[in-house]
Amino acid sequence: MTREQAIRKRDKLAARFSSPAGVLRGSLLQRMIHHSSGCRKCARGEGHPLWVLTVGYPGGKTRQVSLRPEQVPQVRQALQQYHQFKQTLEAISELNQFLLRLDREESKDEERQP
Numbered sequence: 001m002t003r004e005q006a007i008r009k010r011d012k013l014a015a016r017f018s019s020p021a022g023v024l025r026g027s028l029l030q031r032m033i034h035h036s037s038g039c040r041k042c043a044r045g046e047g048h049p050l051w052v053l054t055v056g057y058p059g060g061k062t063r064q065v066s067l068r069p070e071q072v073p074q075v076r077q078a079l080q081q082y083h084q085f086k087q088t089l090e091a092i093s094e095l096n097q098f099l100l101r102l103d104r105e106e107s108k109d110e111e112r113q114p
């Protein structure tokens with residue numbers, strides 16, 4: 001890969017995301033809630049689905065956020081956006097690392113020249 005190719009690739013990746021405003025980190029879980037008594041649904045063994053957003057933090061801490069069913073599509077999309085953003089940032093970082101190494105190699109070559 002040449003410098004020009006790396007720069008073009010990096011800038012293309014960077015341009016893909018206009019704004020990180022919609023990102024959300026975590027994972028989506030579905031839990032079943034069962035009432036112990038007085039609920040026909042639970043008496044039939046069906047239970048009630050409950051959506052939870054689980055977010056992990058350093059030190060093994062996690063936070064759980066209960067979601068209304070209508071929030072689930074939005075949350076799912078935001079989680080996907082976070083993932084895409086992260087992957088793109090990682091790819092851009094790799095390309096910048098490549099450029100950094102290229103700069104170093106080139107300055108070394110210049111030093112060697114008489």
Ligand SMILES: [Zn+2]
Nearest residue numbers: 035039041042
């Ligand atoms: Zn119930």
